[in-house]
Amino acid sequence: MANKDNIAFLSKYQMRVLYYKCKEGATHEEIATYLGRDVNTVQYHMTKIYAELEIKKAGKSKEEMESELKNEICPIIREMFSTYDDVKIWAPVIKDRLQEEKEDPGEDMDEPEIIQPPPPGRRRINWRLIIGFMVVGVLAIFFWISYPSIFAMFATEEIIDPKDGMVLVQVPAGEFEMGSSRAEDPQASEEELPQHIVYLDSYWIDKTEVSNAQYAMCVADAGACTKPVNNSSKTRGSYYDNSQYADYPVIFVSWSQAAAYCEWADRRLPTEAEWEKAARGPDGRIYPWGSSFDGTLANYCDVNCQADWKDSRFDDGYGDTAPVGEYPDGASMYGVLDVAGNVYEWVADWFEPYNRGRQTNPTGPVSGLEKIMRGGSWGDDPDHIRSAIRSRINADSWLDSLGFRCAR
Numbered sequence: 111m112a113n114k115d116n117i118a119f120l121s122k123y124q125m126r127v128l129y130y131k132c133k134e135g136a137t138h139e140e141i142a143t144y145l146g147r148d149v150n151t152v153q154y155h156m157t158k159i160y161a162e163l164e165i166k167k168a169g170k171s172k173e174e175m176e177s178e179l180k181n182e183i184c185p186i187i188r189e190m191f192s193t194y195d196d197v198k199i200w201a202p203v204i205k206d207r208l209q210e211e212k213e214d215p216g217e218d219m220d221e222p223e224i225i226q227p228p229p230p231g232r233r234r235i236n237w238r239l240i241i242g243f244m245v246v247g248v249l250a251i252f253f254w255i256s257y258p259s260i261f262a263m264f265a266t267e268e269i270i271d272p273k274d275g276m277v278l279v280q281v282p283a284g285e286f287e288m289g290s291s292r293a294e295d296p297q298a299s300e301e302e303l304p305q306h307i308v309y310l311d312s313y314w315i316d317k318t319e320v321s322n323a324q325y326a327m328c329v330a331d332a333g334a335c336t337k338p339v340n341n342s343s344k345t346r347g348s349y350y351d352n353s354q355y356a357d358y359p360v361i362f363v364s365w366s367q368a369a370a371y372c373e374w375a376d377r378r379l380p381t382e383a384e385w386e387k388a389a390r391g392p393d394g395r396i397y398p399w400g401s402s403f404d405g406t407l408a409n410y411c412d413v414n415c416q417a418d419w420k421d422s423r424f425d426d427g428y429g430d431t432a433p434v435g436e437y438p439d440g441a442s443m444y445g446v447l448d449v450a451g452n453v454y455e456w457v458a459d460w461f462e463p464y465n466r467g468r469q470t471n472p473t474g475p476v477s478g479l480e481k482i483m484r485g486g487s488w489g490d491d492p493d494h495i496r497s498a499i500r501s502r503i504n505a506d507s508w509l510d511s512l513g514f515r516c517a518r
Contacts (some may be wrong), residue, residue, distance in 0.1 A: 112182045113164040120162060121202055127155050128195045132184035133319060150272050168438060172357070174296065206214040268317065269444070273375045274324045277317040278485035278518070279445050281384070285309045286392040288383055289464050290498045297493045301500050307468045308383050315380055315388045316515035318434035319448050322349070323356035325363070328361055334374040338362035339508045344489075357433045359453045359513040363506040364483045368456045368514035379458040381518035382500065384470050385484050389442050389449035390497035398442035398449050403492045407440030408451035410488060410495050419491045430488050430510065442497075450495040453513040461502040479502055487511035 111438075120128065123145075130136040130144055138156065142149045160166035165178050201211050267280040289305040290298030328335035340362040343349040350360065363371075365379075380388070389398050392446045399407055405424030407431040411417050412424040426432065435447045442449055449455075460478025474482075480502040486495030489511050493499075 112178045113242065114182065114186060115188060116162050116164065117183065119202060120159065122200070124155050124159050124162070125200055125202070126197055127152055127195075128159055128183070128187055128393065129191055129194065131156070131179075132187040133191065137488045148149040148272075150270050150321065153270055153275070168436065179366045189249055192319075230490050269314070271375060271377070274320075275329055276324065276375070276516070278311060278314040278321070279317045279388070280314050281310070281444050281446075283310065283312040283389050284392055286387045286390070286429050287394045288372070288469075290387055290496075293407050294394070295496070295498070297496065300501065301463070301502070302498045304464055304466050306464060306466050308387070308472060309468070310383060310387055311471055313380075313384055313448060313517055315384060315517040316377075317445065319359040319453060319515050320368075320371060321357050321434050322351075322360050325360040326351075326356075328374045331374065335371050336367060338367075339364075340510070342510075344510045346430070355431075358431050359432065359434055359448070361453060361510050361513050362508045363456075364508050365456050367508075369458075371514070372516035375516055377516035377518040379456060379514065381471075381473050382457045382459040382482050382484065384517055385449075385457050386497060388444055388446045389485070393443075395443070396498070397440075397495060398446070399440050405492070406439075407437050408495055410451040410486065411491055415489060417489060421491060428488065432488070448515075449485050449497065451490065452488055452512050453485070454487050454501065454509070455485045456512070456514040457482050457484055461500075483512055 120458045122135070123451060126145060130141045134140075135507055136144065138149050138152045142152045145152070157166070160175060160179075163179075163183060165175050165183075191200070210376055269278050269280075270276070273277060285307055287305050290302035291305045292298050292303070307313050312464060325338070329337055338350050338360060340348045343355075343358075346352070349355050349358070350362070369379050382391060390396075395401055397403060397407075405412055405421060406426070409426055409428055411420045413420060413422045414425065414427070414429045415421075416429070432452055434452075436452075438447065440450060441447050458480050459474025460476075461480045461482050462475045462478065481504070483503050484499070485497075486499060
């Protein structure tokens with residue numbers, strides 16, 4: 111149920127967006143025209159409105175959220191405002207507003223103390239202030255080195271790409287340890303060794319995997335993309351062109367199909383290094399959320415899986431793919447979702463073994479025999495959805511457990 115009480119806390123701009131949405135049934139494009147803003151801004155504020163009114167929650171379909179807005183919130187908005195002029199004079203409630211002082215500044219005031227300035231050329235040194243700044247600086251450096259994830263969370267930003275509506279997350283520039291050390295991760299495979307230092311410039315990466323609906327936009331755009339090789343999924347006879355699975359990751363696409371989509375969206379496939387840093391951060395997490403496995407935070411081979419290695423301790427309700435972004439608590443430190451399980455993801459690089467040398471913005475070899483997929487899938491056990499695991503595969507291959515995301 112929507113939280114109707116939170117209507118009072120919407121900002122002026124959000125209330126104007128909501129007025130046109132509810133009162134006149136305007137589309138995002140029409141609202142943008144009315145308010146003199148771009149569609150991207152309107153979409154951003156609609157997302158904030160859904161969050162503030164507690165309409166957007168895990169497990170809800172798009173239709174359910176739209177129904178709550180239409181049937182629970184919009185009647186209140188139409189009753190509150192008869193015309194747009196009523197909206198313009200509306201003032202939101204400010205949460206946690208400080209109480210204004212009510213004292214009369216003209217009463218009970220002592221005469222100000224007159225302090226003689228020091229003689230010319232002499233300044234009193236405030237050692238306490240200097241020492242305080244030094245302590246804060248030392249602590250900041252300590253936390254920067256020991257807990258880089260804290261600073262990364264504050265630095266994370268998001269934008270929405272108007273081309274396909276994808277949310278992109280910014281990953282800040284810096285170093286991270288790529289690959290695995292068997293001393294820290296006994297499950298590390300030979301392809302993950304040796305662990306080495308990589309520096310990456312700042313970049314943007316898709317928050318979720320590309321969905322069926324988003325991929326279909328590219329197919330419909332004068333054939334910029336070709337349809338997936340197969341319309342089904344592991345347990346569903348109709349998948350890609352079935353609206354019930356519009357928000358599920360596209361599968362059965364080759365490397366070239368994935369690259370074509372990213373080019374159409376004015377983005378590109380992420381490099382292997384970019385993908386891994388977005389998944390595990392600079393502090394070498396084994397899984398996106400940390401170094402301990404939690405079966406409630408990803409879509410993997412649990413009790414619903416048909417494989418012999420299924421993990422019967424957990425039940426996520428999915429026999430194969432799950433909707434993109436279904437596990438928000440399993441996000442990486444940058445807020446990137448679905449980088450553990452659900453589907454494998456194509457990356458840009460050709461496969462080659464790691465070397466020990468420090469690298470800067472690596473893009474892999476210029477040619478090769480096999481491409482790389484990362485992230486594990488709904489059909490894998492916990493050891494195979496770790497952030498450092500990498501698998502080689504022919505570029506022309508396609509699987510019911512392989513999709514992709516883009517970067518720029």
